[in-house]
């Protein structure tokens with residue numbers, strides 16, 4: 001199957017509000033199979049909300065969301081999700097291996113019983129993310145960067161076709177950030193990826209397209225990201241970090 005063969009995420013005129021003020025306004029966009037998409041925008045711009053709509057955790061007030069051509073809840077098994085590091089309790093008294101195995105839990109399955117295949121997949125993704133050597137440590141014995149990789153391994157254990165990451169490198173240094181994005185580049189050979197980031201200058205080195213969300217959504221091919229485009233989408237909220245001299 002060729003890259004960019006079909007649309008796997010489709011938003012058709014989608015609006016959403018939690019209470020009174022609109023968070024997402026009339027969003028229409030599509031993501032193609034095999035794509036690596038960066039999602040940027042100011043704080044409160046609606047990025048996490050967009051991921052929740054993709055996962056079927058919330059429903060649009062208006063418009064239609066289709067994931068792999070179906071209702072989001074019907075295809076949630078094809079999705080892997082890595083939450084924002086800051087929102088994950090890191091003092092759980094469970095081991096790295098147990099955490100990664102949680103990715104193998106399926107509805108209707110006796111979830112405390114993992115079979116050989118579950119264990120083999122867990123080992124493979126721990127090796128892939130570089131956390132296999134910590135497998136028996138509990139989460140409180142890990143650095144922020146190591147814990148982040150464990151959360152990525154847990155998402156990979158579901159063997160997803162679309163990986164969703166909410167600011168996966170917010171709590172790691174720029175050296176580790178590069179390592180994590182090199183991993184994503186590798187993963188992108190077999191799955192589609194959406195990554196939320198505040199660091200547009202950095203992600204343009206990796207992603208195919210940048211979607212800029214500030215209630216409304218604008219998509220740009222990475223080569224089309226110019227300072228004017230950034231100014232237009234962030235306005236006064238501009239908070240960008242530049243690790244590289246990469247031109248934007």
Ligand SMILES: Nc1ncnc2c1ncn2[C@@H]1O[C@H](COP(=O)(O)OP(=O)(O)OP(=O)(O)O)[C@@H](O)[C@H]1O
Nearest residue numbers: 018019023041042043044045046047048049050213
């Ligand atoms: N459960 C909720 N109930 C009410 N309002 C919410 C809820 N979750 C988010 N919001 C509000 O919706 C808006 C969009 O939030 P969201 O978390 O999607 O933004 P974001 O772009 O991911 O922000 P950040 O970059 O700060 O993580 C914000 O104003 C937020 O306060």
